[in-house]
Amino acid sequence: MDLLKDRIREDMKAAMKSGAKVKLGVIRLIMAAIKQREVDERIELDDEQVILVLDKMVKQRRESIRQFRAAERIDLAEIEEAEIVVIQDYLPQALTDEEIDLMIREEVEAQGAVSIKDMGKVMNALKEKMQGRADMAQVSIKIKSVLAG
Template sequence: MTLKVTLTDTIKTAMKAKNMEQVKVLRNVQAVIKQVEIDGQTELDDKDVLAILQKQIKQRQESLGIYTANGRDDLAQKEQFEIDVISAFLPEQLSDDKLIAIINETISELGASGIKDMGRVMNTVKDKTVGQADPAIISGLVKKALTA
């Protein structure tokens, strides 16, 4: 079952349970996915949907940080709820140890030798770990591995 189908099924279940806050969040995400499909005139696969989900979470995390810094706990709680709802569709996140192993393996495969190869390594690692790791964390670990 694809992520889009799972998302639709979860919306139906939440509607039956009258959990309208969850329905609202999921419909928002579904609208973003449909808009990307319309704009690109293409059907998105699970990998693309995962990338959109990660982007949605990142946007909400940025808002959460701003709301928390400005003492807006009501809005911060709303953002955290949305992050939790969307995160349920992401696969289990990789530990730093597993991520470092994938990065080292990728560096060996590509023959990367320095920071100038960071872009190639990042793209390959991101493709291998779609939805399983935050790109910002990957970036820091790749930079550390290539400068060591």
């Protein structure tokens, strides 16, 4: 049931043995985030919930990268980018732009969406399908452009 958490634990052990300090540091951050959510909510996270935690970590890092680049702190942005690479190892295969566009068109048609007012319905339906596989902020922008005509 907790295949993803087990894989992360095994990778942590391997990183310790091999001396991969950067990867080990990121994996420890992942484990801490998972444990924090489990303690806060008094539950055991399943793979789907772990993916939500990982997705949130990637979002946070993307925002940090944006801010670091705006402040011309490229060194810090590169650290965040390296962390994203490690985190994404545990997320499902990312969707291509073509796959995202196709899913958006199909969902707009399925929901009968015709205007920007229907965006919430489309976004909610796609969020479940794309969670951890696409940057939902980018998906939102694409949905707006489709619905705007």
